[in-house]
Amino acid sequence: MxxxxxxxxxxxxxxxxxxxxxxxxxxxxxxxxxxxxxxxxxxxxxxxxxxxxxxxxxxxxxxxxxxxxxxxxxxxxxxxxxxxxxxxxxxxxxxxxxxxxxxxxxxxxxxxxxxxxxxxxxxxxxxxxxxxxxxSDDRSEDECRRWVLDNLEIDIHSRTVFVDGKEIKLTALEFDILVFFARNKNRVVTRKHLIDAVWINRMNANLRAVDKRIEILRAKLGRFGSRIETVFGIGYVFR
Structure with a gap:
């Protein structure tokens, strides 16, 4: 059946x-x-x-x-x-x-x-x-659907990311983290703020889990990974 x-x-x-x-x-x-x-x-x-x-x-x-x-x-x-x-x-x-x-x-x-x-x-x-x-994708007709930062492109509608014209495969959580950073560009974001904004089930989120996800995301973004800077003792900032 x-x-x-x-x-x-x-x-x-x-x-x-x-x-x-x-x-x-x-x-x-x-x-x-x-x-x-x-x-x-x-x-x-x-x-x-x-x-x-x-x-x-x-x-x-x-x-x-x-x-x-x-x-x-x-x-x-x-x-x-x-x-x-x-x-x-x-x-x-x-x-x-x-x-x-x-x-x-x-x-x-x-x-x-x-x-x-x-x-x-x-x-x-x-x-x-x-x-x-x-x-959200269906409702966001009036929302900005694409960010272009040099050769880093983030498409909200299709939930895709391109670096130097090549698509980068991200998990749903990694994509949400990147979008959150893009929306808060040049703002220092604490790990707790990131957990509250992106992790739906906060019971399973901790500071080490955040750091590990950021490490993986940086690696996938290649040369653009350095845009995610660590702010010692606080969290991260996306430049």
Whole structure:
């Protein structure tokens, strides 16, 4: 049976049946349709028929790495802006694996076992932000849709960023951070202010999380990354 077009489609790519069942149980609701795939290949094949609004993928898959799958999604214009959460069942998963998961383009990373309530809240916040951003794009006819700073271009309507004419793939959170900086150009922004403005679920945000996201964003922006300057003991300023 095909999912209703009105339902929020979540794709779970998870080879372990118990983990897939757990994720499905956490995310299930009347307004959502959840499709489970045992491999990245089967999931990618399904994209011919419908694009999901969200993807939950294990980092360990039988055909390609989950992090590679995330990068494939981010590099595809049709799937670049979907919510993506990476989960890892590796026994020794730690900060390094989490950083790699975020570097690949995931919006969030969880190590199994995780707190069900925290996972559910974090997913809801990401999905909520996604919906608000889509609605905002539809309503913002009178709002400036594009910033051009030298050869750095930020398009609000299409949620795309170009550096020297080349599109840079950003996660939803990274894009929101960059837009916030652009709107507050030359103003010092504290980490707390950034959390309040961009992180929907503040319970899962901390100063280290902010610094890590800024580090990743700087790297993706290349030579323009230096525009995001650290103000010691306070936060950041975008020049």
């Amino acid at each position: 095909r999912p209703s077009k009105k339902k929020y489609l979540i794709a779970i790519v998870e080879p372990e049946r118990k983990t897939a069942a757990l994720l499905k149980n956490i995310l299930s609701s009347e307004r959502r349709y959840i499709a489970v795939y045992e491999s990245a290949g089967r999931f990618i094949e399904s994209l011919k028929f419908r694009i999901p609004q969200a993807l939950i993928t294990d980092t360990e898959l039988p055909d390609i790495g989950g992090k590679d799958l995330v990068m494939v999604m981010r590099n595809n214009p049709k799937t670049a802006k979907i919510v993506i959460i990476a989960v890892s069942s590796k026994k020794q998963s730690g900060p390094l694996e989490a950083a790699e998961g975020l570097d690949s383009g995931a919006d969030e990373y969880f190590s199994i076992p995780f707190d069900r309530d925290v996972f559910s809240l974090r997913f809801d916040s990401l999905a909520g932000r996604q919906a608000r951003m889509n609605a």
